Every structure is written in C-alpha cells, then in structure tokens.
Amino acid sequence: MLRGNDRGSYTVPSPRLYPHQWAWDSAFAAIGWAHFDPTRAWLEIETLFTGQWPDGRIPHILFHRRDADYFPGPDFWQTEWTTSISQPPVWATAVRRLVEITGDESRLPALTPKIDASHRWFHDQRDPLGVGAIAVAHPWESGLDNCPVWDAPMNRVDVSNPPSFERRDTGVVGDASQRPTDDQYVQYACIVKAIARDDFGPGPFAVYDPLVTAILARAEEDLAWLSARAALPTKAAARAERLRRGLTNHLYDEDLGRFVYHDARADERITCDVIGAYLPLFANLDAPLATRLRAGLQERFRANHPLPSTSPLDPLFEAKRYWRGPTWINTNWLLADDVCGTDPGLGQATVDLVRDNGFYEYFDADTGAGLGGESFTWSAALCLDLIARGDAT
Numbered sequence: 244m245l246r247g248n249d250r251g252s253y254t255v256p257s258p259r260l261y262p263h264q265w266a267w268d269s270a271f272a273a274i275g276w277a278h279f280d281p282t283r284a285w286l287e288i289e290t291l292f293t294g295q296w297p298d299g300r301i302p303h304i305l306f307h308r309r310d311a312d313y314f315p316g317p318d319f320w321q322t323e324w325t326t327s328i329s330q331p332p333v334w335a336t337a338v339r340r341l342v343e344i345t346g347d348e349s350r351l352p353a354l355t356p357k358i359d360a361s362h363r364w365f366h367d368q369r370d371p372l373g374v375g376a377i378a379v380a381h382p383w384e385s386g387l388d389n390c391p392v393w394d395a396p397m398n399r400v401d402v403s404n405p406p407s408f409e410r411r412d413t414g415v416v417g418d419a420s421q422r423p424t425d426d427q428y429v430q431y432a433c434i435v436k437a438i439a440r441d442d443f444g445p446g447p448f449a450v451y452d453p454l455v456t457a458i459l460a461r462a463e464e465d466l467a468w469l470s471a472r473a474a475l476p477t478k479a480a481a482r483a484e485r486l487r488r489g490l491t492n493h494l495y496d497e498d499l500g501r502f503v504y505h506d507a508r509a510d511e512r513i514t515c516d517v518i519g520a521y522l523p524l525f526a527n528l529d530a531p532l533a534t535r536l537r538a539g540l541q542e543r544f545r546a547n548h549p550l551p552s553t554s555p556l557d558p559l560f561e562a563k564r565y566w567r568g569p570t571w572i573n574t575n576w577l578l579a580d581d582v583c584g585t586d587p588g589l590g591q592a593t594v595d596l597v598r599d600n601g602f603y604e605y606f607d608a609d610t611g612a613g614l615g616g617e618s619f620t621w622s623a624a625l626c627l628d629l630i631a632r633g634d635a636t
C-alpha cells in the first residue's frame with residue numbers, strides 16, 4: 244500500500260482523492276515506512292520540512308506537482324507551492340517513534356530546531372486570547388474538516404462575496420453524502436481568501452480546539468525527548484505544561500465531563516459530543532480527568548466498530564459523512580494506548596476493521612463498510628504500527 248502511494252520523496256494520502264503531500268498524513272506515513280524501510284521513513288519527514296515557511300509554519304499541503312487534479316491548488320491559496328494553514332502537529336511524535344523504531348538519531352540535530360520553530364509558530368499565531376491553548380484558523384487546520392463543531396462558527400463566516408471555484412472531490416467519491424456539502428465548501432473557500440487578505444495571518448476564523456491543543460502538548464513532550472537526545476536545549480517541556488494548564492483551565496467542562504471548543508471571535512462555547520472532546524487523553528492528563536474521559540467514551544461512543552468520530556447519541560451524528568460519524572484509523576491510533584476496556588481492545592478492533600473491509604479512508608461505525616477514498620495511506624501505516632507495538636496481531 245505505502246509503496247503504491249509512494250511518489251519518491253513523499254507519500255500521497257490516496258492517489259486520486261489527495262494527490263499531494265499532506266502534513267499529518269505524511270507524519271503517519273513515516274511511522275509506517277519506519278517498520279520496513281527506515282531510509283524512506285526519514286526522507287518522508289525531511290521532505291515535509293522542505294515546505295516549512297520562514298515563520299516556522301508547516302503547511303498542511305505541499306503541492307509538489309502543478310498538474311494534479313485537485314481543488315484548491317496553490318493559485319487559490321495565493322502561494323507558490325503550499326497552503327497557508329497548518330495541521331495537527333504530529334511530526335515530533337512521529338520523529339520520536341522513528342527513533343524508537345529505527346534507532347537512528349543522526350537526523351535529530353538538523354530536524355529538532357525546525358520542529359521547535361513549527362511548534363513556536365502555533366503558540367505565536369494560534370492563541371489569540373493568550374490562554375495557553377490553540378485556536379485553528381480554518382476547519383482544515385484541525386484535520387477534522389467537517390466535524391459538527393465547525394457548523395456554528397462557519398455560519399458566521401462572511402460569504403457575501405464568494406470566489407468562483409469548481410469542486411473536484413465529489414468527482415472522485417461518487418456518493419456526495421460521504422463528503423462535506425456545497426455550502427460548507429463556499430465557507431471553506433471564503434476563509435482561504437480572507438487569510439490571504441490578512442497577509443497570511445490568522446484571518447477571520449479562530450476556534451480553540453482541544454484536539455489540536457492536546458496533540459501539540461504531547462508533541463512538545465516528544466520534542467523535549469528529542470532535543471535531549473540531540474543535546475539541543477528547547478523550552479518544549481515548559482510549553483507542554485502551559486498547554487496542559489490551558490486545556491484544563493480554558494477548555495474543560497466539569498459538568499459535561501469532557502472538553503469543549505471555543506469560538507474566540509464570537510466568544511461562544513461549542514459543546515458537540517465529538518471525538519476531539521476526548522482527545523486530550525493523548526496529552527497525558529491527570530488520572531482522575533483521564534478516567535472521566537474514558538468513561539465518557541465507553542458510554543457515549545459505543546459502536547460495533549469503535550470509535551465513531553461523533554457520538555451516535557449526538558443529534559448531529561451522521562453515519563456516512565466524513566468526520567460527522569464514521570470511524571477513522573488515525574484517531575483510534577492516537578487513543579489506542581489509553582482506551583482499554585473494550586473487547587477486543589481498541590487497537591485490535593482497529594486492525595480487524597481494516598483487515599475485513601480494506602484500506603479505506605473511514606468506515607461506517609455500525610456496519611464496518613469502507614467509505615471515502617480508497618488505498619488510504621494512514622489506514623495502512625498506522626495498522627502496521629499498532630501490530631508492531633503489540634496493540635494488535
């Protein structure tokens with residue numbers, strides 16, 4: 244699978260639907276590569292960092308080829324060859340995993356300062372209220388593009404002067420009910436244009452996101468581990484601590500027993516019951532909090548094929564639509580270590596799901612049917628890792 248999606252120095256997430264290099268997909272791909280081709284794994288990460296902007300941001304897409312059929316391409320973003328937003332920063336975590344798997348530390352002196360700059364960019368550019376948490380500037384920056392939490396803030400986006408464009412994704416995934424709606428695409432496009440008008444600053448959309456904050460908190464810990472090995476001091480451990488405090492002080496809801504999102508522009512909390520509300524488990528939280536989150540998942544995310552991306556008990560749950568209900572392999576990988584008590588364990592259930600249904604982008608949590616793009620890179624890469632780390636056979 245990975246070899247089939249290999250374009251030499253980067254791996255496409257899915258050949259027809261996503262024909263370029265995506266940031267968090269690439270980090271996940273590298274973890275898969277590390278299990279059978281360490282040199283190729285390091286190349287994947289190094290290629291990702293060729294897209295780094297001078298201000299430190301790792302763009303969410305690198306368009307290595309101009310001819311591939313994809314919307315929105317670099318012209319629409321008004322950039323040379325990347326997008327202008329980032330994605331959940333899992334690359335420090337991936338690099339740590341690469342060191343653990345391959346034993347090779349020789350790339351760390353070059354990579355560590357670049358990772359450090361990419362993390363500092365989030366703190367500098369994505370915390371408009373200075374609360375110690377991360378606000379995404381576009382739903383695509385969250386990695387969970389059409390998750391229901393974005394509905395309210397997206398409906399506040401000014402769409403009075405929409406740019407003209409033609410979608411390409413629905414030509415690849417024939418069933419439009421598995422993809423975001425046309426109205427959402429207009430909103431996505433308007434935010435992209437507003438960010439360019441803001442000179443690639445944050446733009447009009449700013450929603451504090453517990454998933455991205457938690458991933459960065461964990462990534463800061465992993466960066467501290469890497470920088471110790473590279474003998475290059477960073478402030479990553481202190482930043483991790485600040486993020487953990489920001490998460491619990493700013494985004495934890497004691498009554499709900501889970502995390503919430505916060506629209507910084509409208510000063511409104513968003514409490515949909517989605518997988519991101521539990522993802523802070525990945526950030527090594529205090530035990531009582533973690534116990535409460537696990538209990539919430541077990542109670543409200545029950546499915547034949549866990550973990551659905553939105554709770555089936557939430558009114559906005561949709562079984563087949565992208566991030567509004569289906570099960571995804573990467574969120575399961577992020578939580579597999581922490582969420583036990585299901586039978587079989589989450590790691591095994593994840594590998595079984597892919598083995599029985601194929602390397603799809605996402606899966607119907609009830610029937611297990613594969614949905615969205617085919618030959619999906621991270622579905623393969625992360626199953627390899629789940630097996631190698633003993634979470635599944």
Ligand code: GLC
Nearest residue numbers: 256261265267268386387388
């Ligand atoms: C979709 C997903 C995003 C992923 C990208 C490429 O946009 O929502 O998380 O990175 O596809 O696979």
